[in-house]
Amino acid sequence: MRTNQSVWFGAEMRLISVILFVVEFVRGAVLVSLLPIYGAKTLGLAPDVIGAAISAHYITDTLLKMAIGYLLDRFSVRIVVQAGLIVSLAGVYLLQFAELPWVFISAAALYGIGMSPIWIVCLTRVTEEKRATQMGFLYTIWMVGLGSGPIVCNILLDYNVSFTYKLLVSMSAAACLLTLFMSKERAMTPNRIPLRMQLAILKERLGRMKLLLPGMILQTTGASMLVPILPGFANQELGLSGTQYSILLTAGGVCAAAGLMPMGRLSDKLSGKKWFLVAGFTIFALGLYMLASGLTFWYCLLIAAALGLSYSAILPAWNALLATYVPPKQEGLGWGILSTFEGIGVMIGPVAGGLIAAWRGESAVFWVSAVLFGLIGLFYFWLPNRVFQANEKDTNK
Numbered sequence: 001m002r003t004n005q006s007v008w009f010g011a012e013m014r015l016i017s018v019i020l021f022v023v024e025f026v027r028g029a030v031l032v033s034l035l036p037i038y039g040a041k042t043l044g045l046a047p048d049v050i051g052a053a054i055s056a057h058y059i060t061d062t063l064l065k066m067a068i069g070y071l072l073d074r075f076s077v078r079i080v081v082q083a084g085l086i087v088s089l090a091g092v093y094l095l096q097f098a099e100l101p102w103v104f105i106s107a108a109a110l111y112g113i114g115m116s117p118i119w120i121v122c123l124t125r126v127t128e129e130k131r132a133t134q135m136g137f138l139y140t141i142w143m144v145g146l147g148s149g150p151i152v153c154n155i156l157l158d159y160n161v162s163f164t165y166k167l168l169v170s171m172s173a174a175a176c177l178l179t180l181f182m183s184k185e186r187a188m189t190p191n192r193i194p195l196r197m198q199l200a201i202l203k204e205r206l207g208r209m210k211l212l213l214p215g216m217i218l219q220t221t222g223a224s225m226l227v228p229i230l231p232g233f234a235n236q237e238l239g240l241s242g243t244q245y246s247i248l249l250t251a252g253g254v255c256a257a258a259g260l261m262p263m264g265r266l267s268d269k270l271s272g273k274k275w276f277l278v279a280g281f282t283i284f285a286l287g288l289y290m291l292a293s294g295l296t297f298w299y300c301l302l303i304a305a306a307l308g309l310s311y312s313a314i315l316p317a318w319n320a321l322l323a324t325y326v327p328p329k330q331e332g333l334g335w336g337i338l339s340t341f342e343g344i345g346v347m348i349g350p351v352a353g354g355l356i357a358a359w360r361g362e363s364a365v366f367w368v369s370a371v372l373f374g375l376i377g378l379f380y381f382w383l384p385n386r387v388f389q390a391n392e393k394d395t396n397k
Contacts, residue, residue: 012183013125019182020118020138021145022175023085026168027115028149030092030108031057034168036231037157038095039104049101051228051354053108055347058224060112062343068116069337077121082179084114089172096165120339123319139315140260147253151246154231158242211383212321215376217345219281222372224349225356225365226288233362237294244297252304252311259312273317274385280314281377283307285370292366 039045071080091111098104156164234245287307353365
């Protein structure tokens with residue numbers, strides 16, 4: 001009998017990893033660079049409008065996660081992923097007509113529709129024995145794509161906005177074409193458990209993890225608050241050029257990507273999810289606090305590297321922790337629901353960041369985000385160890 005390990009390194013997962021990279025490259029370029037820079041400099045939109053557009057993207061992404069998880073348990077992976085990416089392609093294409101704020105926000109919302117399927121497919125294909133290690137690999141692909149997108153986009157936007165936009169549209173189309181080679185199989189072997197019973201099991205699991213839900217929402221809120229104001233903060237508050245800003249993003253991204261797999265293996269080996277999360281969130285809070293102080297470029301570079309490493313400690317441990325609450329044979333729906341809860345913070349964050357920036361300036365967004373991450377670190381430090389070890393035996397059944 002072949003194990004999931006052989007499937008994990010097979011042609012199907014290599015294809016899915018390539019699609020994930022392309023999708024996240026475009027997403028990072030659109031959300032971190034194209035929407036804030038194009039929206040502010042070319043269209044003259046206010047920070048709150050840009051924040052609302054980014055939130056609209058995450059709202060549609062989040063609200064559809066549970067439904068997409070349910071569909072992936074019952075329909076072909078290729079059909080679900082392909083349909084979503086086609087809709088997202090339409091959203092990117094419409095950005096060229098987004099001179100009015102409502103069109104700008106609507107295009108971003110439409111773009112968010114197709115982001116969920118490919119990531120949930122990845123989550124359902126990971127083995128339990130090496131989840132943190134394998135998720136470290138997937139997060140590396142995700143991080144390199146998400147990080148390189150804004151870096152490349154920032155550089156190209158300085159030379160030719162039209163070419164940059166057409167490149168992103170072409171890459172979105174390429175991701176759609178790559179789905180033609182995906183398997184027609186479902187994400188998981190179909191089960192005969194009625195939907196009502198599945199939801200009852202998931203409700204019981206969520207009840208057990210209720211102490212983790214506040215942190216789950218706050219951590220995504222704190223991170224997504226920074227998205228709409230990052231380019232402006234780097235330029236106006238830190239006095240960085242576009243090249244220096246790209247170097248900071250590269251440093252943070254490289255350190256995060258380089259640390260993901262080692263941190264994942266260490267998390268698997270030590271089974272110390274709590275302390276990985278406490279240390280990661282505490283360092284992240286301190287890094288944001290120092291960035292808000294307006295330091296010189298070289299200090300900012302060191303801080304960006306530290307932020308990347310702390311992020312690499314958080315992600316694999318956090319995913320392995322959530323996996324203990326996903327019922328067996330319901331991975332699609334289970335991950336969809338958990339991703340929906342995580343997405344609540346992502347929906348709130350960009351709007352909150354845009355409003356705080358318009359009210360008190362972009363530095364204030366960093367202060368607030370640092371406080372949130374510091375509180376999360378303290379909250380996880382206070383939680384008993386049993387919360388981080390619940391249901392581990394169930395996942396091996």
